[in-house]
Amino acid sequence: MTDPLPPPSDRQKTFSMERTEATRITLIGMVLDAVLGITKVITGLLFHSQALIVDGIHSFTDVASDLVVVAVMRVSRQEPDQEHPYGHQRIETLGTMVLGSLLIAVGAALAWDNTLRLLNPDVARIPEWPILVAALVSVLSKEWIYRYTRRVGLAIRSDLIVANAWHSRTDAFSSVVVLVSTVGAMMGYLWLDILAAIAISLLIIHIGWKFTWDSVKELVDTGLSPEDTERLRNTAMGIEGVRDVHELRSRRMGQDILLDIHLVVRPEISVSEGHQIGMQVATAMRATMDNILDINFHVDAENDDDQSPTSEKLPDRGQIRQALQEVMPGELPPNSRLRLHYLKNRVHMELFLEPAPHQEQQDTRELARQMESHAWFGSLRIWYSHP
Template sequence: MTHPPTTAIRHSPDLEGELRAASKVTLIGMVLDAVLGIIKVIGGVFFHSQALLVDGIHSFSDVASDLVVLGVMRVSRQKPDQNHPYGHQRIETIGTMVLGSILIAVGAALAWDNILRLIQGGADQVPGWPVLVAAAASVIGKEWIYRYTRRVGQAIRSDLIIANAWHSRTDAFSSVIVLVSTLGAMGGFIWIDTLAAVVIAGIIIHIGWKFTWDAVKELVDTGLSPEDTEMLKAIARDTEGVRNVHELRSRRMGHDILLDIHLVVRPEISVSEGHQIGMQVVSGMRDALDNIRDINFHIDAENDEEHPPTSEQLPSREGIRNLLDEHLGGLPSHTRIRLHYLRNKIHVELFFESPDDAPGLDAEQITRHLQGYPWFGSLRLWFGAR
């Protein structure tokens, strides 16, 4: 039996192209956040809207988060190097966790502030109509940048960019709160905007928690869902030449999936056939999930989970040949030996060009010489085989 080593199959994304797309959309969003922030702060001060003023401060916090995204994306989209052979996507995961934490903090602050307003009463001045214009412009602008950013994030497989898109949408939610609160104040129902603010703040907290928790699960190497894991195992089992799959491990790095799988095949096949079977499994898995980046497959001759793994202390090829030479008085130099290491036994096959190369030797005779060794399993002789 020949035993191929573990083989790694990698799919390399266009890191430079992804960085350019991420930088472009983030810079556009940052400029929009800065412009809207200035408009809302000025409008809040001059037209008596505390809500618009706070919303403007929220927009400036988006500018700060955009700067964080730009820095994190530049580092996380670097090519793999000697110290980081799998790449730097985990830095993006940390950035996603930080951004989610910011969303939680912003949502909690908005919720607390508006709960206090709900308890203590509303503002004592009615905002002017320009507040509605500024808030409406903010809703339109932030909803547009949310959709644009989310589309880019999905295209380049970046959870951080998608999280930043949702951060932009929270600013749109805040502007909706301003619209509702202003209309409520103008109509004499100031409490409506405060109640809506608490609800929207809860949504912001929920979004932030989702991104933070997903990032934490990735950092502790949480695997794929049981459904996806079983689907990949089924694909491997259904591949011609695969007898069983006794181990499949998975983890995520950014949006990418990394897999390790052990494939049980017939013990007598060649190294090249075992490798080809593994490549067929890889192809089937990639057809099912296109974000699989690395697949390490190991070709096994037996199921290590059902039987104790073959001991590393068994004799090597050179040791076996020396024993055969010692007991049989030497083998022809062109004799080929094939060894099968199965269940802590060695099964030996000897290949001779013709019976004349092994006069007086037969399987029973050689077996008598070897059966005293605890590692010996069986012996087969082949004549006329090359």
């Protein structure tokens, strides 16, 4: 049984709004990255700063990542369809992984370039003061776009947008390195700014690795943390009628959570009561964690973890009625009702009869004794209703 999702129209409106916000902030960042990239490369060439040239190339990688983000967000925020009934958010996860990999590559390239500069400090030329101006403008503008993009990413619950915001901040870090290296070069300490550049490059690699590894864990359906899983289990156990939770599985899809849960309830309750208990559990879980997209709950009459699950080879209702008919002296009344309980690989039966006037009641113990010839027989109770 599944807890119903929000109406498709509401979900599509949400997807459309999120896609629009993501595209708008990404295009703003892309224009800014292009302008900064051109400015830093030209300034670095004219005023002798290899660091600023590399920083400008880093800005162009931001432009490439922005194009990836725009393309991925348009696809990942589409409405679920027959081929993707849970939606397309995993495409966003894939995009986040690509973006993280790009951060690793850029960080590694910067680290290698600055390591070579550290080993050969004599080849470096002293930069001029316009480098400081270009680097400072880059730091301020990239820090602004980082904060703006991150705020939008958190608002629309998009790991990809948040990752792109951090990519913007790595550009600001690179520009800080340029500031430090320029001041250090002007004071005669070329090795200091190069060492700082390597440290920032390693930080860029670390950020890229975090996003890549988190995406990989999501793509292989890594579940929630033990703490979150236990919190959800306790929530389910707090609902009246739940005897046990013997299986709780989770996986992520973007910022959303998908759950499968098995609820143990009393075996004698009705199907509708079991379903109602499941719906109450789903509501309580959504109140505990508001990013749960889908809850698939299974209602069990016994705990399959403590014993062998009830076999699917047990007789069905028609076969059981036929077995009862064979041991009963007369025909089963057409208005009789049979309630079956499949527990511990046995069938426990409740037979509800409305006997005709002056008809003798059946000897339940004798009927049960005759039914014991069937290996699957558990127990028999007969209920009579009288006008």
